[in-house]
Every structure is written in C-alpha cells, then in structure tokens.
Amino acid sequence: MQGKIIKGIGGFYYVHDGDRTLVECRARGTFRLQELKPLVGDNVRIRLTLEDPGSGYIEELLPRKNTLIRPAVANVDQALIMVSLQRPAFHPALLDRFLLWMAWQQVPVVIGLNKLDMGSARDEGLIRDMYERAGYPVCSFSAKTGMGLPALIERLAGTSTVLAGVSGVGKSTLLNRLHPEAGAETDGLSRKLGRGRHTTRHSEVFCWEKNSFLIDTPGFSSLDLPPLEEADLADLYPEFETYRDRCRFRDCRHLKEKGCAIREAAEQEAFSRQRYENYCRFMEELKGLKKY
Numbered sequence: 380m381q382g383k384i385i386k387g388i389g390g391f392y393y394v395h396d397g398d399r400t401l402v403e404c405r406a407r408g409t410f411r412l413q414e415l416k417p418l419v420g421d422n423v424r425i426r427l428t429l430e431d432p433g434s435g436y437i438e439e440l441l442p443r444k445n446t447l448i449r450p451a452v453a454n455v456d457q458a459l460i461m462v463s464l465q466r467p468a469f470h471p472a473l474l475d476r477f478l479l480w481m482a483w484q485q486v487p488v489v490i491g492l493n494k495l496d497m498g499s500a501r502d503e504g505l506i507r508d509m510y511e512r513a514g515y516p517v518c519s520f521s522a523k524t525g526m527g528l529p530a531l532i533e534r535l536a537g538t539s540t541v542l543a544g545v546s547g548v549g550k551s552t553l554l555n556r557l558h559p560e561a562g563a564e565t566d567g568l569s570r571k572l573g574r575g576r577h578t579t580r581h582s583e584v585f586c587w588e589k590n591s592f593l594i595d596t597p598g599f600s601s602l603d604l605p606p607l608e609e610a611d612l613a614d615l616y617p618e619f620e621t622y623r624d625r626c627r628f629r630d631c632r633h634l635k636e637k638g639c640a641i642r643e644a645a646e647q648e649a650f651s652r653q654r655y656e657n658y659c660r661f662m663e664e665l666k667g668l669k670k671y
C-alpha cells in the first residue's frame with residue numbers, strides 16, 4: 380500500500396493512506412545504507428505487518444519533488460514564513476534569514492504577518508512595503524480573530540505548504556483556524572519576555588481541504604545562514620536582480636566597492652535600505668564563519 384508520512388516520532392513514521400488508515404511504521408535498514416532518511420511529507424510504499432494491520436514498515440521512498448533541511452520536510456510547493464507584529468516582536472533580520480534559507484532551497488515563499496489585532500496599521504504597512512518591494516507576496520491577518528484570512532486561504536488552497544517561523548508567532552493557531560480537527564496545541568507566551576515556548580515539538584502534515592496540505596513545524600528561536608559562499612549571497616535577494624549586472628566590477632560583493640549598482644540603488648531607496656544593510660551584516664557573518 381502507498382501513503383504519506385505525516386509525522387515521525389522516535390524512530391516511528393506515521394503513514395496515512397489519504398483515506399482513513401494510519402499505519403505506524405519502521406523504516407527498513409536499506410534507507411540508512413543509502414543515507415536516505417524518511418522525512419515528513421515523503422510519499423512511501425509500505426508493507427503491513429501480518430499480525431497487526433496497524434503497523435508495518437516502509438519499503439520504498441517514492442521520488443521527491445524537493446527536500447528541505449530547515450525545516451526538515453519533503454514535497455512542499457511553498458513555505459508560509461510566519462512573523463508577528465507583536466509578541467514576539469518583529470525582527471527584519473530574522474525574517475531575512477528565513478527568506479535566505481527558502482531561496483537557497485529554491486522554495487517559493489509567502490510571508491504571513493500575523494497578530495494584526497495586536498499591532499498598529501502603520502507597522503503593518505511598513506513591513507508589507509519593505510517585503511513587497513523585494514518581490515515577496517505578503518498576507519496580513521489575525522489567526523485569532525480571522526481578520527485577513529480569505530486572501531491567505533486563496534494562496535494556500537490546492538498546495539502543500541510548510542509553516543515556518545519562530546516559536547510563538549501563531550503557526551499552530553493558524554492551522555487550527557483553518558482545520559479545527561487538527562486540535563494542535565497552542566500556548567500562551569512567556570509573559571515577561573513575549574517569547575514563544577516551543578509548544579509544537581514535531582512536524583506534522585494536515586490535509587485541511589481536498590488536495591490542500593499544511594505542515595505545522597516546531598519554531599526555532601535563532602537561525603544560522605545557509606551554507607553559502609560569499610559570492611552567492613546576493614543571488615538570494617530577488618530585488619538585487621536588476622542591478623547585479625550593472626556594478627563596475629564583475630566580482631563585486633556589493634559592499635563598499637566603487638561603482639556598485641546595488642549599493643547605489645539601496646541608497647536611493649529603490650528597495651529597502653534595511654534589507655541591504657542586513658545583507659552587509661550577513662556578508663560579515665559569512666566571512667567570520669570561514670575563518671574559524
């Protein structure tokens with residue numbers, strides 16, 4: 380029989396056949412030899428145990444559309460990177476890190492700006508503008524009140540979307556809103572710090588509408604950069620695209636070089652200057668990583 384791995388806990392994989400059956404499976408040793416680790420989202424062929432039809436083992440991993448490292452899932456069409464206006468506070472550099480990971484993994488992105496009920500319309504506008512100018516679709520909403528959700532639902536329907544974002548931004552709350560049967564645990568934030576409490580512990584796939592999947596994932600609190608060469612960082616910024624070939628030097632790193640078209644464009648606010656400044660910081664970080 381065939382199915383999809385909807386979650387993996389402690390060496391067991393839970394395989395759903397798309398109808399009603401959920402089978403607890405172990406993976407066969409051969410995957411380990413091939414260094415292929417089954418991932419949540421994998422489509423697999425399984426064999427049921429004779430004595431117990433509720434358990435079985437994975438015989439074959441079917442070909443993947445893609446494989447993500449952060450978060451570790453397979454077969455997604457896009458990522459909804461969630462941030463919140465407040466609690467936790469919005470940090471552009473952190474969102475930029477998520478965007479770099481997704482660009483590096485070649486996964487299309489929708490930015491979900493949550494907790495619209497808590498923040499000001501002015502902040503919402505500034506953030507939206509900053510990222511729309513970079514070419515990213517932005518949906519603002521409140522998973523709690525339902526405000527703004529129709530536009531988001533349009534983007535999610537008919538896709539397999541992985542939810543990503545730091546702890547506490549409301550990933551599981553959104554999932555429950557779209558699919559109450561999920562009954563995902565959500566938690567109050569640490570009152571003093573306004574930080575998330577790492578409520579979701581495992582990634583899990585939910586089918587919330589026909590052919591529409593959401594993958595809830597645990598939020599991380601910090602994020603390193605993808606394993607990049609310095610020369611490749613600029614390629615992950617969609618808004619640099621039109622300027623990249625106009626720099627005076629071919630090997631321009633777009634920092635302090637003379638005749639750098641990207642820096643000039645940032646100074647003229649052709650796109651968000653803050654995104655460019657974070658780019659410069661990330662370049663420093665990549666240089667530092669190389670030394671040690």
Ligand SMILES: Nc1nc2c(ncn2[C@@H]2O[C@H](COP(=O)(O)OP(=O)(O)OP(=O)(O)O)[C@@H](O)[C@H]2O)c(=O)[nH]1
Nearest residue numbers: 522523547548549550551552565566577578579598
């Ligand atoms: N005011 C407000 N609170 C929200 C909204 N969405 C989520 N919350 C609250 O934010 C807190 C964290 O929500 P979760 O859904 O658990 O966050 P998460 O992103 O799944 O967090 P992890 O599982 O730890 O990664 C909960 O107390 C939610 O009730 C919203 O739109 N408005």
Ligand SMILES: [Mg+2]
Nearest residue numbers: 550551578579
């Ligand atoms: Mg959660």
Ligand SMILES: [Zn+2]
Nearest residue numbers: 626631633639
């Ligand atoms: Zn340049």
